[in-house]
Amino acid sequence: MVRASPPSTWMQGLDLPPQLFGDTGGSDYELYEEDDEFVLTIDMPGFETDEIELAWDDGVLNIAAEHADENRGRKKTYHRRFRFPKTVDDEEISAEYTNGVLEVRLPTAESTTQGKRIPLEG
Template sequence: MVPRVNAPSTWMQGLEMPSRLFGDSGSDYELYEEDDEFVLTIDMPGFETDEIELAWDDGVLNVAAEHVDDERGRKKTYHRRFRFPKVVDDESITAEYTNGVLEVRLPSAETTARGKTIPLEGE
């Protein structure tokens, strides 16, 4: 079997990380950049909205969910952490859960500093 190689998206170009880090390896999520925001969709069937918890902490999105089925004596859990390589405007993060799919939109923060001029000495 020939391994599938995914091309990095535009926000990953120039970063020193393997492109397969966010690539599709049969996972339950998709992450891409669209119109200056990250869009993360996660297939999470079988959960109710109030069973899903989202938390943002210093560049990391934590997604956790727990569903207890008392009739069958089963418990279903989900937990995953996503680290983002750019600054995200944490005040503008939105999330929606519809038909078993969680969609989280994380707008990129505007950064005013694009670097620093370094004085050059010499002749």
């Protein structure tokens, strides 16, 4: 089982609630910063690739999956949302599902949220 990692460097100094990245009791994922990207790995055994849906919307990664076991009359579902700073290059997000582990790579983009110098007249 993949363990949740401690807050990465981009979170230091931000006054964010610990629940920001999902259920605080969950340990099915790991999120860390590597080079110029965020890497999210999630243990999701029992799903097929076509049963997993990923969506990116305004800084939020939404992951949903559903598997129906008709022989046993059961349905397995997974749903989790992860909020990221708006510095992710959404055109370059990639994902791979191998041996029950989903890995999502979210490259960072240049941020304009750092502010801009304003000339002072007078």
